[in-house]
Amino acid sequence: MIDTTDLTRNQDLVFKALVDAAVPLSAYTILDRLRDSGLRAPLQVYRALNTLCEKGLVHRLESLNAFVACARPDCHRHETVAFAICDQCNQVSEFSDTEVEARLDAWVRGREFRAERTTIEIRGTCKGCAG
Amino acid sequence: MIDTTDLTRNQDLVFKALVDAAVPLSAYTILDRLRDSGLRAPLQVYRALNTLCEKGLVHRLESLNAFVACARPDCHRHETVAFAICDQCNQVSEFSDTEVEARLDAWVRGREFRAERTTIEIRGTCKGCAG
DNA sequence: TTTGGAAATGTTATAGCATTACATGACTTG
DNA sequence: CAAGTCATGTAATGCTATAACATTTCCAAA
Missing domain, CATH: 3.30.1490.190 (Ferric-uptake regulator, C-terminal dimerisarion domain)
Known part of the structure; x- marks a missing residue:
């Protein structure tokens, strides 16, 4: 099981936005949805997304230029998905x-x-x- | 065998640029290389690329946002590659x-x-x- | 031969995706 | 408390792709 408790504030916001959406979101769509939560610049989102991808909590969909929450947070071992x-x-x-x-x-x-x-x-x- | 004789001028220029390069090129890199040949706007390149992809002469590499000439011009079946x-x-x-x-x-x-x-x-x- | 339509082209503007560069703050560890 | 590391904030910029519209080319049917 992946540990989601050590996420930083921005990472947590971005991750929750993706989990809530349940469909892939672009970085800029995520940003729009998190402006009320204090995010203001694309880089804040991209930095969080990079970390989340490294942790295996989020996947990047290359053909969409979008990101989606991992469907199997208990199983990030499969490198190829x-x-x-x-x-x-x-x-x-x-x-x-x-x-x-x-x-x-x-x-x-x-x-x-x-x-x-x-x-x-x-x-x-x-x-x-x-x- | 794919017929490359029915390509339009722009399609031919873009295709030859990709064949010459032998590595993937972005649309904007292609544009830069074809300015001397008369191309001036991204859309001219993108339109040619779309047609070439449909014909199977060119592949889009999603993870690079780039395009590459098909390695097997004898095989334009749109199979999974x-x-x-x-x-x-x-x-x-x-x-x-x-x-x-x-x-x-x-x-x-x-x-x-x-x-x-x-x-x-x-x-x-x-x-x-x-x- | 003309005419009309489809396809290709040209051009400008704009939308959407991603990173560079630099400054600041927060926390840890020696 | 000093040094180092990691996260953050902000502005600016660069790269990728398409929308909208005008024009041209070409070919087939009338």
């Missing part, structure tokens, strides 16, 4: 697949490539929105 | 893995999620740069 992102309702399903990880790992090891970060994002339409 | 990106030398290796595709497809089908675009990007250090 995949996301299914609904372009209609913005909801994100987070999952991991050891076989996918293994195949990608096999490929990079075969080329002696040292992987640091892996992004897997599937954009589309969720069951509910496809009707 | 993965990229290994070296953060040192910027070189990109493009590959596809049917097993990875199958696993991701199985996951989304299980949730009745309709996938439109899949991004797989591995950031790290290549063999040569790891020394």
Whole structure:
């Protein structure tokens, strides 16, 4: 279980904003929602987001330039996580697949490539929105 | 084989710039390199890039906000492609893995999620740069 | 041949995302 | 209490992408 008690004030505000939203938010949207709480500049948000990403509490979605609270705060061990992102309702399903990880790992090891970060994002339409 | 003969002037300029570079370029970097050829505004580049991506001649790298010429111009099927990106030398290796595709497809089908675009990007250090 | 529509282009302005640079404050540890 | 580290505050800037609108090009149908 990740420890969320040692977050600083700004980190806590940003994290709670993302948890409340339940969908990905851009840094500037987060800023807008936290102006009443005292945040005034983008950098305050970006700094908090960086720390939260490092802790595994938040994920960055590259294809959206947005951030989402980790769905599994009890399980930040999986380095590689995949996301299914609904372009209609913005909801994100987070999952991991050891076989996918293994195949990608096999490929990079075969080329002696040292992987640091892996992004897997599937954009589309969720069951509910496809009707 | 993809037909590159029906490209418009701007599309051709942008495509050749990417082929020449051999590494990913941002839209603004492309613009800078093509000012002498007559391009003056970002939108000229973005429009060309959009068309080239649709044709499968160019890939967008989400984690870099950059674009790279497709490594396999003989294969314009819009299949899922993965990229290994070296953060040192910027070189990109493009590959596809049917097993990875199958696993991701199985996951989304299980949730009745309709996938439109899949991004797989591995950031790290290549063999040569790891020394 | 003309005409009308689709696609491409050109241009300006603006919106949205992210970082640099520098100053200040808070807390810890020797 | 001094030094160091980490978080914060603020302003300015730079990078990425699109909106809106005018114009041009080209080709096919009348």
